[in-house]
């Protein structure tokens with residue numbers, strides 16, 4: 028078929044967020060699909076940091092990355108596991124910067140922007156508006172501050188992904204600390220539980236961490252961020268549309284990481300395009316990963332106090348490259364075997380049977 032015979036298919040993208048703008052920025056790679064991004068501008072998410080491990084499908088983030096750490100650590104009361112990877116450093120970028128870069132690129136690629144969905148029959152609507160979250164869903168909820176200090180206090184070569192030396196009374200809880208320099212860091216209090224905590228809880232945890240662990244009393248807050256990410260397989264917001272991003276299964280249920288998986292999803296849409304056909308949007312996690320995540324979440328829900336052991340054991344069983352691949356959905360059988368063998372057996376076996384029984388009883 029020559030290019031002259033191509034009929035252009037008009038595709039509407041609902042919501043101007045991470046997934047739709049990441050796709051719109053690549054509109055020039057589509058031979059026969061045109062995009063219109065539809066957003067009422069009534070639900071503008073606040074700026075925040077996106078963290079991920081650098082992977083081949085994230086090459087387009089290269090210029091926007093704010094900081095990369097080749098070292099990271101996971102800390103419990105008992106131990107500190109440190110990892111290094113030059114190939115897959117942990118990276119952070121700012122939401123607003125990525126959204127601006129993608130918006131500019133999308134406009135350059137002739138993507139149209141509008142505030143309402145046309146009432147005309149659509150060839151395809153791809154929907155990124157967040158799906159409803161049923162009551163009782165496990166959440167990753169967090170609140171954090173970007174702070175500045177007047178003295179050198181942070182090791183700016185090492186990201187702290189989880190420090191469990193904090194109050195575990197409301198569920199699995201850790202401090203996430205990304206040091207942008209020796210005097211500047213994002214410090215977040217993060218919980219995995221079905222109930223959002225009072226704001227004072229996160230603030231107290233951050234203050235205690237800075238005072239008691241970092242031995243820091245004097246700091247100024249330059250920005251704050253907060254959020255709640257569902258840790259579950261959720262039903263799409265409207266099944267008559269095609270889901271994408273968080274509404275298309277991109278959030279990894281066990282970790283809440285989504286940015287990297289959204290870029291993977293977009294890459295797959297680009298690669299699988301067929302002229303005159305609706306675009307295919309696949310869930311960027313395997314059925315095996317989703318099943319394993321369900322078991323993990325069931326264990327954490329019932330035994331939150333095991334979380335420090337589970338995460339430090341898991342980290343200890345892997346090297347930095349393996350760990351980055353595991354958290355980015357690139358684990359091979361060998362990595363999975365190492366992780367499974369490092370887990371406390373009884374709670375995981377009980378959780379597996381619990382899930383099987385629930386299915387049988389359904």
Ligand SMILES: Cc1cc2nc3c(=O)[nH]c(=O)nc-3n(C[C@H](O)[C@H](O)[C@H](O)COP(=O)(O)OP(=O)(O)OC[C@H]3O[C@@H](n4cnc5c(N)ncnc54)[C@H](O)[C@@H]3O)c2cc1C
Nearest residue numbers: 042043044045046070075077078253254272273284285286
């Ligand atoms: C504060 C925060 C920090 C996060 N940090 C990380 C991280 O470090 N690493 C990581 O991998 N993931 C992280 N995530 C998870 C994930 O990457 C983001 O949620 C990501 O933005 C999901 O992209 P999306 O396109 O699906 O949704 P969004 O980027 O949220 O876009 C959805 C769009 O839909 C529109 N919209 C929203 N609600 C409505 C409505 N009711 N009606 C109509 N339109 C609506 C909005 O305009 C919005 O732009 C974080 C999430 C949050 C909230």
